[in-house]
Amino acid sequence: xxxxxxxxxxxxxxxxxxxxxxxxxxxxxxxxxxxxxxxxxxxxxxxxxxxxxxxxxxxxxxxxxxxxxxxxxxxxxxxxxxxxxxxxxxxxxxxxxxxxxxxxxxxxxxxxxxxxxxxxxxxxxxxxxxxxxxxxxxxxxxxxxxxxxxxxxxxxxxxxxxxxx
Numbered sequence: 280x281x282x283x284x285x286x287x288x289x290x291x292x293x294x295x296x297x298x299x300x301x302x303x304x305x306x307x308x309x310x311x312x313x314x315x316x317x318x319x320x321x322x323x324x325x326x327x328x329x330x331x332x333x334x335x336x337x338x339x340x341x342x343x344x345x346x347x348x349x350x351x352x353x354x355x356x357x358x359x360x361x362x363x364x365x366x367x368x369x370x371x372x373x374x375x376x377x378x379x380x381x382x383x384x385x386x387x388x389x390x391x392x393x394x395x396x397x398x399x400x401x402x403x404x405x406x407x408x409x410x411x412x413x414x415x416x417x418x419x420x421x422x423x424x425x426x427x428x429x430x431x432x433x434x435x436x437x438x439x440x441x442x443x444x
Contacts, residue, residue, distance in 0.1 A: 328442040329403040329410055330365065331417055333425065335434035336394045337372045343395050345430040352399050355424035355431050359413035362401025364427070369395045396437065397425075403441070410439070 333352075335342075350364045372392035378385050401412040409416045415423060417436055424433045 324407065325405040327403055327405060328400060329362075329412060329417060330398060330400045330440045330442055331362075331436050332438040333397045333399055333434050334394060334437045335397070335432045337389065337392045338395055338432065339391065340393065342430055342432070343367065343369050343393055346395065346397060346427060350427045352397070352401075352425050352427050354413060354415050355426040355433075357414055359415065360401070361413045361415060361417075361425060362399040365398040365400050367395060367397050369393045397434075400442075405441070410441070 346364060346367045348364050348366055352361045352364060353359065354361055370393065372389040372394050373386050374389050376385055376387050377383075401417075403417070404411045409418075411417070417439060419436050419439055422433060422435050424431065
């Protein structure tokens with residue numbers, strides 16, 4: 280018995296073109312699965328401590344006074360702990376304004392407003408792609424909401440350092 284007959288069927292039952300199409304569909308399905316689910320980027324490679332600066336802009340003096348070293352910081356959306364306050368620093372808030380008379384931009388001080396930088400230390404899970412603290416990815420430039428004892432606001436991570444153990 281021949282492998283293919285004169286009508287193009289393998290073993291007299293399966294059409295060669297149909298077999299090729301079925302194999303392509305199976306390979307595409309396997310490739311798609313491997314692309315979306317095959318890589319495990321959430322696998323924890325290491326745990327350690329991370330110290331990061333979180334900047335909140337344009338707040339009043341009472342907000343700054345409410346922040347104390349040792350306070351636990353939580354994610355305002357999920358409620359997970361993001362670490363504890365190590366220190367805080369503040370400076371006068373500034374704003375970029377357009378000078379219409381001279382046709383340029385100037386940086387002006389905002390009266391009775393401050394920018395505060397909170398240094399936070401937390402336990403991190405370190406993966407190949409992310410540093411995760413309390414279920415939140417900590418990345419420089421990422422904006423998220425935090426809350427502490429008596430205060431809550433949104434800000435950005437401006438600096439991050441992994442602490443060697």
